[in-house]
Amino acid sequence: MPEHDLQFLSELAAQLRVDSVRASAAAGSGHPTSSMSAADLMAVLFSCHLHYDFSRPDDPANDHLIFSKGHASPLLYSLFKAAGAISDEELLTFRQHGSRLEGHPSTRLPWVDVATGSLGQGLPVGVGMAMAGRLERVPQHVWVLSGDSELAEGSVWEAAEHAGSEGLSNITLIVDVNRLGQRGPTRHGWDLGAYARRFGAFGWHTVEIDGHDPGQIDFALSDARNTRRRPTVILAKTRKGAGVVEVENREGAHGKALKEPEQAIAELGGPRSLTVEVRRPAGRAEPYRFGGGELALPEFKIGDEVATRTAFGEALAALGTARGDVVVLDGEVADSTKAEAFATAHPERFFQMYIAEQQLVAAAVGMRVRGWVPYAVTFAAFLTRAYDFIRMAGVSQSPIRLVGSHAGVSIGADGPSQMGLEDLAMMRAVHGGIVLYPCDANQAAALTAEMADLSGVAYLRTTRGATPVIYPPGERFPVGGSRVLRHSPSDRATIVAAGITVHEALAAADLLAKEGIGVGVLDMYSIKPIDAAALMEAATTTGNLITVEDHRPEGGLGDAVLDAVSELGPRVVKLAVRGLPGSATPGEQLSDARIDRHAVVAAVKRLL
Template sequence: MAEQDLRFLGELAAQLRVDSVRAAAAAGSGHPTSSMSAADLMAVLLAHHVRYDFEDPGNPANDHLIFSKGHASPLLYSLFKAVGVITDDELLSFRKRGSRLEGHPTPRLPWVDVATGSLGQGLPVGVGVAMAGRLERGPYRVWVLCGDSELAEGSIWEAAEQAGDTGLDNLTLIVDVNRLGQRGPTRHGWDTGAYARRFGAFGWHTIEVDGHDPGRIHEALEQARDTRGRPVAILAATRKGAGVRAVEDREGKHGKPLKEPDVAVAELGGRRDLRVTVRRPERWAEPRRFEGGELVLPEYKVGDQVATRSAYGEALAALGAARGDVVALDGEVADSTKAEEFAHAFPERFFELYIAEQQLVAAAMGMATRGWVPYAATFAAFLTRAYDFIRMAGVSRSPIRLVGSHAGVSIGEDGPSQMGLEDLAMMRAVYDSTVLYPCDANQAAALTVEMADLAGVSYLRTTRGATPVIHPPGERFPVGGSCVLRRSTSDRATVVAAGITVHEALAAADTLAAGGVRVGVLDMYSVKPIDKAVLVEAATTTGNLITVEDHRPEGGLGDAVLDAVCELGPRVVKLAVQNMPGSATPQEQLADARVDRHAIVAAVERLI
């Protein structure tokens, strides 16, 4: 690299440091020292290696830059200023009310793919973007900036295994090894060899480099571009707070603006206004996509016994035939979730993530950034492991579709470790989420299709055992709706159920009717958004609501119903799983949890 280029890169890195210091000072908070350590790395990457059209963030040929160390947002925003897409005034609006420049990056900015800041997530999402690149045969590269502290996160190593095993050579990880974490030294300090051995064990090509030497950084990035068959990890030794003596490699300076920012700016050589012209990607005709066709959903006869998980698998395969943008991801349970139906039909669009639920959700997020329509399925209980990723998908407004099978005590003999009993609560709590819980096969098939065009995080809860088909083929189930299964003018109460408990509610209603007591039954398949209008009507006419769910009492169907009708003041009785289940048959489990037909009958009798 020519001496002139090296001088420019040094000046650009100094500008990025200065602007990071200024942004944090204006905000009175932030992470300037974590930004300063990676300034040389990002200066070289931006000026010579990233291919991106900032005037057209939607250009499918653009590279992807993901700041896994999202707290270094001052550095990212300083990069955006250097390319001219934000002004100096906007830079200094950092962390202020109404600013696009939030404390950690979000897709409120068009050049940001996903929200980051919960450490350990950027690399797993980057793996998903790189997987999409493979599928669509894209020319773009995925660059991920990580901090050394977050390499303690297990999700990083789920991602490392996935990328290494599949040979994602369109992915480059840049690790800012600055030795210091939030409260002190990191586990391995500046021992970049320790990290190299770990990534090397997962099949990565590793490069150790001085993170403050632009020439060596440039060589490392060129080598990364030229590497074939393996992802690349560039392990760069840096100094936190580099360039300012008062904070450089000093403990206790993390997450704080510099005390004397003007002195620091002067020490860094003062303000600059350099502009970088980022090389635009070469024209790419279009991403590879797959042909679609007519949607022919499976149909099930009323009275047949079919598991909703089976209907999900068959419906997903039908959807895949109709839409070439649908992809399916599995957590090594496709034979149980029935996603194997899709795998057999469309092996190129099926991705096995193995038992790595964090990577499963992150890969779905990454593929969604590229316009794919991902469905990711595992046991409902196991999605709890990935909840931080699901939460951040909500922050990103990421349109991912999650499917949790084997929900509730009704799975039977496997016992509590396999029972999703908290999933409705956690999914309802996600920003702008949709939560669906079908009771039969035709409903499950229809809702699988409904999910395809939903914004944000959506969740479909399926049941392990076969249940009676009660809805005819072709019936529509709009999100936010419900089905009135029993209603009369003499109803003494209304039973609100979803999924497996719909069948228990119908059986209870028949038993009560034989004794002269009428109750209404609502199939509340859309738990969020919930059909408030039909609940208000039921609460007004009968005055008594009984919710019954194969889920813990906190945060599930019962609480969703209470939220909808609390201002009306009806009596609401919640039947939910209060006990700690053991091993038993499905019907015994429902009885022991007191959410079966007999428990519903007893609740109605107590109520009236």
């Protein structure tokens, strides 16, 4: 690299450090030292290797850059300023009320693909983007900037193994090995070889460099883009707070604005106004897309017994035939969740993520960035392992589709480790989330298709065992709706159920009717958003609501109903799984948990 280019890169890196200090000083908080360590790395990337059109952030030919170490946001925003995307005035609004420049990057900025800041997520999401790039046959590259502290996260190694085994050469991880975490030294400090051995074991091409030498950085980035058949990790030895004696390689400076910012700026050579002309992609890319057609959902006859998981699988395959943008990611349980129907019909759009639920969800988020409609499918209980990724998908406002099967005690003899009993509460808490729980096969098929175009994180809960088909084929079930299954003017209570408990509620209503006790039954298939109007009408007319759910009492259907009708003050009785189940038949499980038809009958009688 010519001497004048090296001089420019050094000056640009100094500008990025100065602007990181200035932004943090204006905010009175932030992470300038974590930004300063990676300034040389990003100066070279932006100047020489990144292909990105800031005027067209949705250009499919653009590279992707993920700041997995999202706390280094001052550096990212300083880069945006150097690239002309934001002004100096906006840079100095960092962390202020109403600013787009939040403490950690979010998708409020059009050049940020996913919200970051929860460490260990950037590489797994980047792997999903790289998978999508391969599927699209587009020559875009994914760059992920990571800190060394977050390499302690297990999710990083789920991603490393997947990228390595799949040979994803279109992703490069740049690790800012500055040796210092939040409270002290990292596990391996500056031992780049320790990290190289670990990544090498997963099949990665490893490059060890001085992270403050522009020439070495340039070589490593070129090497990464030109490497074939395997991903690359650049392990860059850096110094936290580089360039300022007060904080360089010193403990106790993490997450704090510098005490003497003016002195630090002077030490760095003062403010500069350099600009970077980031290379735009060469030509327009046309991502490969699969064809589609008419949607022909499977149909099930009223009275037959079909598991909702089976209907989901068949509907998913039909949806894939109708829509070429649908992809499915499996956590090595497709034969049980019935997602294998999609795998058989559309193998090129089915991705086996193995038993790595964090990578499963992260890959769905990454593929969604590229415009695909991902369905990530596993047991409901196992999605708890990936909850931070689900939570951050909500922060990113990423419309992914999650499907959890084998929910509740009704799975039978497998025991409590396999029973999803917390998933409704978990998913209801996600920002902008949608929670759907079908009770029969035709409803499950309709909701599977309905999910495809929803905004936000959408969750479908399916049941292991076969249940009676009660709805005719072809009916629609709008999100936010419900269905009245029993109602009469003499009703003295309304039973609110979802999924498998709908059938117990109907059976209970029939038993009570024989004794002259009228009760309504409401199928609340949409738990979030919930049909508040239907609940309020039931509460007003009968005055008593009984919720019954195959879930813990905390945060599930019962609490959703209480939230909707709390202002009216009706009596609400919650039947839910309160004990610790063991192994038993599905019928015995429902009885033991006191959520079967006989328990509902007893609850109504107690209430009245």
